[in-house]
Structures are given as C-alpha cells and as structure tokens.
Amino acid sequence: MIEVQGLTKKFGHTVAVDNLHFSVKKGEILGFLGPNGAGKTTTMRVITGYMPPTSGNVSVAGFNVMQDPLEVKKRVGYLPETPPLYTDMRVDEMLEFAGRIKGVEKSDLQQRMEEVAEKTAITDVRKKIVGHLSKGYRQRVGLAVALINSPDILVLDEPTAGLDPKQIIETRKLILSLAGEHTIILSTHILPEAANTCHRVMIINNGRLVAEDTPENLTARLQGFDTLRLVVDGPQAEIQEKVSSMDGIREVAASVTHDGKVELSVQMSHGKDLRREIARAVVESGWGLMELRPLGMSLEDIFLQLTTKESLEHEMEEAPESPVGSLEQ
Amino acid sequence: MRNVWTITRKELNAYFRSPIAYIVLAVFAIIFGFFFYSVISLFMRQVFEQAQYTVMYGRMYPLNVNEMVIRPLLSNVSVVCLFLVPMITMRLFAEEKKSGTMELLMTAPITDMQIILGKFFAAFILYACLLGITFCYILILFRYGNPDWKPLIAGYLGQLLLGGCFLSFGLLLSTFTKNQLVAGSLTFGLFLMLWILNMASEYASTQVGQIVNYISFTTHIENFSKGVLDLKDTVYYLSVIGLGLFLTARSLESVRWRG
Numbered sequence: 001m002i003e004v005q006g007l008t009k010k011f012g013h014t015v016a017v018d019n020l021h022f023s024v025k026k027g028e029i030l031g032f033l034g035p036n037g038a039g040k041t042t043t044m045r046v047i048t049g050y051m052p053p054t055s056g057n058v059s060v061a062g063f064n065v066m067q068d069p070l071e072v073k074k075r076v077g078y079l080p081e082t083p084p085l086y087t088d089m090r091v092d093e094m095l096e097f098a099g100r101i102k103g104v105e106k107s108d109l110q111q112r113m114e115e116v117a118e119k120t121a122i123t124d125v126r127k128k129i130v131g132h133l134s135k136g137y138r139q140r141v142g143l144a145v146a147l148i149n150s151p152d153i154l155v156l157d158e159p160t161a162g163l164d165p166k167q168i169i170e171t172r173k174l175i176l177s178l179a180g181e182h183t184i185i186l187s188t189h190i191l192p193e194a195a196n197t198c199h200r201v202m203i204i205n206n207g208r209l210v211a212e213d214t215p216e217n218l219t220a221r222l223q224g225f226d227t228l229r230l231v232v233d234g235p236q237a238e239i240q241e242k243v244s245s246m247d248g249i250r251e252v253a254a255s256v257t258h259d260g261k262v263e264l265s266v267q268m269s270h271g272k273d274l275r276r277e278i279a280r281a282v283v284e285s286g287w288g289l290m291e292l293r294p295l296g297m298s299l300e301d302i303f304l305q306l307t308t309k310e311s312l313e314h315e316m317e318e319a320p321e322s323p324v325g326s327l328e329q
Numbered sequence: 330m331r332n333v334w335t336i337t338r339k340e341l342n343a344y345f346r347s348p349i350a351y352i353v354l355a356v357f358a359i360i361f362g363f364f365f366y367s368v369i370s371l372f373m374r375q376v377f378e379q380a381q382y383t384v385m386y387g388r389m390y391p392l393n394v395n396e397m398v399i400r401p402l403l404s405n406v407s408v409v410c411l412f413l414v415p416m417i418t419m420r421l422f423a424e425e426k427k428s429g430t431m432e433l434l435m436t437a438p439i440t441d442m443q444i445i446l447g448k449f450f451a452a453f454i455l456y457a458c459l460l461g462i463t464f465c466y467i468l469i470l471f472r473y474g475n476p477d478w479k480p481l482i483a484g485y486l487g488q489l490l491l492g493g494c495f496l497s498f499g500l501l502l503s504t505f506t507k508n509q510l511v512a513g514s515l516t517f518g519l520f521l522m523l524w525i526l527n528m529a530s531e532y533a534s535t536q537v538g539q540i541v542n543y544i545s546f547t548t549h550i551e552n553f554s555k556g557v558l559d560l561k562d563t564v565y566y567l568s569v570i571g572l573g574l575f576l577t578a579r580s581l582e583s584v585r586w587r588g
C-alpha cells in the first residue's frame with residue numbers, strides 16, 4: 001500500500017529524515033516510535049502529500065506523491081499532531097466541510113457524517129462549537145475528519161496524545177477496529193501503545209531507522225538470550241576463558257575498566273539463569289566478584305537505548321555484543 | 330469549481346461569524362456616509378451659486394451629477410480600501426497557518442489554485458458588499474436627481490477591478506506569516522507605498538515617474554471613473570490580479586517546502 005524508498009527531507013541544514021526505506025502492506029498497522037524531533041511527523045507529512053521530499057520516492061496505493069498528489073490525497077486520511085479544526089465551526093459544520101473538500105458525494109454526506117460520528121463517539125457533541133470542546137473530543141473530531149471519506153490509508157500522528165487513560169484505551173480499540181479495512185500508520189512516544197496496537201514497529205531516531213520488527217519479535221529478541229553484567233577483580237584472559245567455557249554461555253565480551261577491574265558482558269542461552277554457577281566459579285578461582293547483575297531490558301529500555309545516542313555509544317563500549325547491536329539493520 | 334465554491338462558502342461563513350465583516354462594513358458605511366455628506370453639501374452650494382448665476386446673467390449651465398458627485402465619491406472609495414482591504418485579506422492564510430488547518434487544506438484532494446481562488450472570491454464578495462453600500466447611497470441620487478447610468482457602471486467596474494488587485498496582493502502577503510497582524514501591516518504598508526508613489530509620480534515628469542505612473546494601480550482607474558471602458562486598462566487590472574494570484578501560488582508552494 002505504501003512504499004517509501006530513500007526518503008530524505010532537509011530543512012536548510014537540518015536533516016529531519018535521512019534515507020528512510022520501508023513499506024506497509026494492506027490492512028497493516030505500522031507504528032513509528034521515536035523521541036521528540038526524530039522525524040516522525042516529517043515522514044508522515046511527506047506521505048500525506050503535505051510537503052515534498054528533498055529526495056527519495058514515496059508511493060501510496062500505487063501513486064507517486066509528487067506526480068499524482070491528488071490521487072494520493074483522495075486515499076489518505078490524515079490526523080496531524082494538532083487536529084486541524086476550525087474552532088468557530090460547529091462539529092457538524094466541520095465534518096460537512098471536510099467531507100466536501102475530500103470529495104464525498106453530496107447524497108452520501110449526511111450518512112457518512114453519522115457513521116464517523118458514531119465510530120469516534122462524538123454523536124453527543126455534534127451541535128457544539130469545536131472551540132468549546134475538550135482536547136480529547138477535539139482529537140476525536142480530528143479522527144472523524146480523517147475518516148470522513150473512508151480513506152484506504154490512515155496516517156495518525158500521536159492519536160492518543162493528550163487523552164485521559166479511558167479515552168486512550170477507547171482510541172486504541174477504535175484504531176484496532178479500523179485495521180482490517182484501512183492501512184494505518186501511527187506515531188507515538190509510548191511503547192506499550194506501539195506494542196499493543198501495531199503489527200509492526202519502526203524505531204526512528206535522528207531521522208534514521210534504528211530498528212524494525214513486530215513488537216513480539218522485538219521483545220523476544222531481547223528475552224531470547226539474557227545478558228549479565230559481570231565485574232571481576234582478576235586476570236582478564238583467564239576470567240574470560242573460564243566463563244566462556246561454562247555450559248549455556250553463548251558469548252562473552254570483556255574489557256578492563258579504568259580502575260583495573262575486568263568487566264564482562266555475558267550472554268546466556270535462552271531461558272537459562274547461570275548467575276549462581278558463574279558466581280561460584282569466580283569465587284572458587286579466588287578472584288574478587290565485584291558485581292553481577294542482569295542487563296535484562298524492557299522494551300522501554302531498548303527504546304531509550306536505541307534512541308539516545310550517548311547511551312547507545314556507552315552501551316557499545318560496555319557490551320559490544322549486546323542486543324542493541326543485533327537489532328540494528 | 331465545486332471545490333473553489335466550498336472554500337469560498339467556508340470563508341464567507343468565517344467572515345460573517347466573526348466580527349470582522351461587520352466591523353469592516355460598518356466602518357466603511359460611516360466613512361462613506363461622511364464623504365457622501367460633504368460631497369453633496371459642496372454640490373448643493375454649487376447648485377445654489379449656479380442658481381444665483383442664472384438669475385444674474387439669465388443663462389443656465391447644467392451641473393453634472395456624475396462629474397461632480399459620483400466621480401469624487403468613487404475615487405474616495407479607493408482610498409478607504411487602502412485601509413480596509415488589509416483587514417479583509419490578512420486572516421485568509423495567516424489564520425490557517427496558525428491554527429494548523431493548513432494541513433487539512435493541503436492534504437485534501439484539491440489543488441493549491443482551488444484554495445487560492447476560493448479565498449480570493451470570498452474576499453472579493455465581501456469587497457463587493459462594501460461597494461454595495463456605496464451603491465445604496467448613490468441610489469439616493471437617483472431619487473432626487475437624474476445621473477447617467479453608463480459612467481456609473483464603468484466607475485463601479487473600475488472599482489471592482491482595482492479592489493481585485495488589492496485583494497490578490499493582500500492574499501499573497503497573508504501567505505508570508507502566521508501572524509494576522511503582521512500580514513495586515515505588510516499589506517497596509519505596501520498599499521500605502523503604492524499610494525505615495527502614485528502621488529509623487531503625478532508631479533514627476535521624468536521617465537521614471539511615467540513608469541511608476543503606469544505601474545501604479547490607481548492611475549488606470551481614471552478612465553473608468555470618467556465613464557470610459559478601456560480594454561487596455563481592463564487587461565492591465567486583470568493581469569495584475571492574475572500576477573497576484575500566481576505569486577500566491579508560488580508562495581504556497583514554498584510554504585509546503587518549508588513546512
């Protein structure tokens with residue numbers, strides 16, 4: 001449905017999106033995950049035809065956004081970060097205007113308005129002035145506006161930002177219920193949200209793709225081999241040999257800390273917990289066991305690590321073979 | 330065309346929902362009423378003098394209502410528009426940029442030109458309403474006098490065309506910023522400059538002066554207000570309007586690039 005090849009977008013000297021490649025299949029929900037300024041909104045703006053890319057090819061439903069912008073726009077419903085609503089209109093007027101400029105037939109318009117109002121649960125505010133609505137309701141009206149012409153593709157920029165927990169859950173349900181007939185791209189800062197709603201997650205940082213997988217795989221890849229951080233006072237080569245010769249150890253990386261201790265990053269096979277054995281081996285060899293702790297990472301941690309440059313470099317220093325490295329594509 | 334009309338209707342609704350349209354119309358009605366009153370007073374005095382003259386010399390020189398009332402009135406309209414057109418056009422794009430609704434318009438399956446034309450027509454209709462007010466005053470003249478229709482129509486056509494030029498450039502300046510006040514001030518500044526240039530060029534005999542005089546929006550109104558429909562002047566105005574709208578389209582394109 002959506003093909004993005006080598007998408008780059010520069011603003012002056014700022015590179016907002018840097019050579020991004022991805023594609024989205026029909027009916028799929030793709031999540032963009034990334035910190036502030038990662039380039040999520042910019043990518044979405046290019047896909048929706050709001051702004052042209054500096055370079056690269058973007059095609060939506062077989063139409064190139066640069067060559068056939070109108071065909072693309074007919075098929076895409078876009079909910080920007082701030083819902084684009086005229087605050088002096090009534091909700092109904094807003095929906096009607098959106099329907100008209102998006103080419104909904106006059107005879108279908110009233111019915112479509114009713115359907116989307118029903119879907120987004122705004123039926124009871126249809127007569128209200130948009131400017132008087134709460135943030136959450138505005139968000140829903142924005143979603144209704146995006147849905148008004150039943151587009152094949154939905155692009156939702158932080159659809160749950162600013163909502164209360166109950167509304168977040170409702171919006172997620174709504175997005176899931178839309179998934180079958182619509183192809184959806186959404187962006188978020190919140191990991192569980194990506195994990196719960198998306199079929200596939202792309203982690204973006206500084207305009208670049210850092211990791212891409214299903215939420216399950218991302219988690220599984222992490223939990224597949226548990227990693228320990230081990231600091232030992234003793235000779236490096238011997239310690240490394242001793243630990244790697246143990247059963248159930250996949251990989252060991254060692255380095256010397258600035259105060260002369262040996263620091264190891266130990267990867268164990270799936271489901272094994274060898275902390276007791278390692279501790280015993282170290283102590284029995286007469287070395288000093290300074291530290292032993294699991295480096296188990298939650299999705300939250302990966303997110304932070306993958307997207308924070310300093311901590312990424314720091315982690316590479318500490319453990320060159322940590323899961324971070326293996327996730328990079 | 331349907332899309333253009335959708336935008337036009339939306340803009341007209343916005344004008345008449347907010348106080349802008351009413352303020353502009355009211356201010357205009359009052360100012361124009363004042364002009365009307367003073368021009369009529371002057372005319373009455375002249376009529377009176379004329380009557381004395383007739384009695385004294387036994388001859389009659391007919392006074393022309395078109396020349397002496399309608400023409401000065403219409404030329405005042407363009408001056409008032411200097412102040413009111415920025416108020417009409419300043420919000421057209423600036424407001425959309427500020428509220429983020431630009432993203433709705435620019436991701437809807439409509440072309441930039443349709444958006445621009447829709448907004449231009451809405452502003453033009455509001456401007457025509459302003460002229461409509463002056464027409465109400467002028468109808469009073471028909472009640473008591475016998476003005477000529479033809480120069481009147483030519484004069485109004487000229488005012489519409491001149492207004493179109495002002496509006497299209499006001500629209501252009503509204504794409505430059507999110508801030509309505511900045512857009513309005515820029516527009517006002519531009520019009521004021523054109524006006525001053527025009528006044529200065531009237532005394533200048535140099536070639537530069539003549540060029541400025543040719544470029545200036547207001548010099549071309551002369552023939553219209555004399556009641557002469559000149560193709561050359563009409564083409565001039567239509568091309569200036571076209572230029573304004575074209576530049577607006579270019580500016581929107583650059584807004585897209587810059588985001």
Ligand SMILES: Nc1ncnc2c1ncn2[C@@H]1O[C@H](COP(=O)(O)OP(=O)(O)OP(=O)(O)O)[C@@H](O)[C@H]1O
Nearest residue numbers: 011014016035036037038039040041042043587588
């Ligand atoms: N119109 C613009 N002009 C200049 N720079 C811009 C513009 N839009 C975005 N940027 C820059 O591009 C980068 C990416 O911005 P973008 O809005 O895409 O991030 P984001 O992932 O949506 O962030 P957030 O989570 O805060 O919404 C940022 O560094 C931003 O400063």
Ligand SMILES: [Mg+2]
Nearest residue numbers: 040041081157
């Ligand atoms: Mg964003």
